[in-house]
Amino acid sequence: MRHLLLFLVLSLAACAPRGALMMAPEGYQPRSAETVWIASQRSLTGEHLPQPWFSRIDVSVPPDRAPGSLAYPRPGGDPDRQFLVSGGGRLADRAAFRRAIERELEGRAADDRDIILFVHGYNYSFAEGVYRTAQLAHDLQLPGIHAHFSWPSRMKPYAYSGDRDGALYSRDGLVQTIELLSRVRGRDKIVLMAHSMGSQLVMEGLRQMTLSGRRDLVDQIDGVVLISPDLDLRLFRSQVRAIGPLPQPFVIMTSPGDRVLQLSALISDEPLRLGNMPDAGPVADLEVIVIDTRAFDTGLGHFNVADSPALQRILSRTGRLDRILPDEGGAEPGLIGGAVSRVERAVQVVLSPAF
Numbered sequence: 228m229r230h231l232l233l234f235l236v237l238s239l240a241a242c243a244p245r246g247a248l249m250m251a252p253e254g255y256q257p258r259s260a261e262t263v264w265i266a267s268q269r270s271l272t273g274e275h276l277p278q279p280w281f282s283r284i285d286v287s288v289p290p291d292r293a294p295g296s297l298a299y300p301r302p303g304g305d306p307d308r309q310f311l312v313s314g315g316g317r318l319a320d321r322a323a324f325r326r327a328i329e330r331e332l333e334g335r336a337a338d339d340r341d342i343i344l345f346v347h348g349y350n351y352s353f354a355e356g357v358y359r360t361a362q363l364a365h366d367l368q369l370p371g372i373h374a375h376f377s378w379p380s381r382m383k384p385y386a387y388s389g390d391r392d393g394a395l396y397s398r399d400g401l402v403q404t405i406e407l408l409s410r411v412r413g414r415d416k417i418v419l420m421a422h423s424m425g426s427q428l429v430m431e432g433l434r435q436m437t438l439s440g441r442r443d444l445v446d447q448i449d450g451v452v453l454i455s456p457d458l459d460l461r462l463f464r465s466q467v468r469a470i471g472p473l474p475q476p477f478v479i480m481t482s483p484g485d486r487v488l489q490l491s492a493l494i495s496d497e498p499l500r501l502g503n504m505p506d507a508g509p510v511a512d513l514e515v516i517v518i519d520t521r522a523f524d525t526g527l528g529h530f531n532v533a534d535s536p537a538l539q540r541i542l543s544r545t546g547r548l549d550r551i552l553p554d555e556g557g558a559e560p561g562l563i564g565g566a567v568s569r570v571e572r573a574v575q576v577v578l579s580p581a582f
Contacts, residue, residue: 257287341371348423426456
């Protein structure tokens, strides 16, 4: 059974088509587009870079697509069915990046000034991270500025250890990016959203800020959402001890049926990872919100937030990502619906398609 799981996960990952940046046809006017602000600590081909570089990429969202789907472009790109690049370009430096975001914020309504920074997971190309950020922003109807931190993945399903090293390599770059976003004039909240192995990078970034005397920077963060975090539970708890009070709300989205994390646990010779806890028990003493999404498992169950239209409909009701939070202290459904209970200091939400 263990060998079957390994074969299934790696075979599906190896066979999946890869995304690449491709321009929309000249003169094409997208009906819908998302702007992604990018800080990248890798080249377009994946090499590690000592410092982040910055860009803006406008992504056209195809009108003929099912919610939750992400169709990468193919030669001759069909803008009605595939995500494509419709504009943007590289920015000269971090000051130009900050000024460009400030110009983007000018004239926006007060509830449209959040900055959401997405950190991708294992086995992502640069382009795939950009398209995924655009898809999440569009399908979850996220207001505000959508930023993406791109770390150097080896882009190979078998290079798990290499990707983990690439994520850890990028701690300084992530901290620099968060500091840069904290200085954007006119912004409202900063919310960090990470998937899979990107969660380890986010936690290491928070830890590094605290240990280097930048607790003030941690306090600038108004929420953290870890989606299917590929994190050893003991490591997570060690990181929390170093960080101290966590940014609030602090959301952990889990699924016990996540087959990618089952494989990660198998490789690590562990019973489970943070993202496939069966309940909030292992983190009950922490001020966190554990959201069980197992009822919405699709495919490998590793990215339900991106893949499940039903779950997206529930989450989009919140209006703002930092409001994924049940009613304070209650056992009734909160903003996102579901069976809500308190387990010591933690809040546990078990979502159901019935809501």
